[in-house]
Amino acid sequence: MGEVKLIATTQSLFCARIQWALKFKGVEYEFIEEDLRNKSPLLLESNRVYKKVPVLLHNGKSFPESLIILEYIDEVWKHNPLLPQDPSERALARFWAKFSDEKVIFGAFGACRTEGEQQEKAKEAALESLAFLEKQLEGKKFFGGEELGYLDLVVGWIPLWLGVMEEIGGIKLLEEERFPLLHEWSQNFHQIPLIKECLPPRDNLLSYFQASISYHRSLAAKKP
Helix, strand or coil, X not given: CCCEEEEECCCCHHHHHHHHHHHHHCCCCEEEECCCCCCCHHHHHHCCCCCCCCEEEECCEEEECHHHHHHXXXXXXXXXXXXXXXXXXXXXXXXXXXXXXXXXXXXXXXHHHCCHHHHHHHHHHHHHHHHHHHHXXXXXXXXXXCCXXXXXXXXXXXXXHHHHHHHHHCXXXXXXXXXXXXXXXXHHHHCCHHHHHCCCCHHHHHHHHHHHHHHHHHHHHHCC
């Protein structure tokens, strides 16, 4: 099927989902670690529009944006399908994936990087978004049913990345009593061998998000 390379960083939740998908499909690939503070010519050439990771390189073509890459992988390597076969279920999976990236991720990060009254408002919005995801797990082990699927990979950042953000931000969003289904799903997801293989060291994530959250809080403190 041609040579596969992935331009990525180990701490990026958007890159992790691509690694999981490739491993789930049994696709061999070369992982190219990118330094985002000193972006390589390869990244700048491969993603001229956004100049960010992840970027999948396959058969001389480059594919940016993690959700696009996931669908490309599923189309090219059709065994172990990620997306549902039913068109309506596929559409819903895409909807919730977009919702997760636009609302859940940035909502959680917003709640963890702010302070005081602003943090309380952001926390309320983040909890509301998580409640929508909780509902999608009713009667299911994974978001795709009994088997790992597309949406599981998209929200697979929750077990590790969210916990790190919560610790640094000094808040708790994913309470087991409030979100029992998400909590159980997180435990199931984390125990899958191919998932654990691609998880970055927690200490590395702590350092990364500590710097990011401290930076955003310092900017907020300077505002009149």
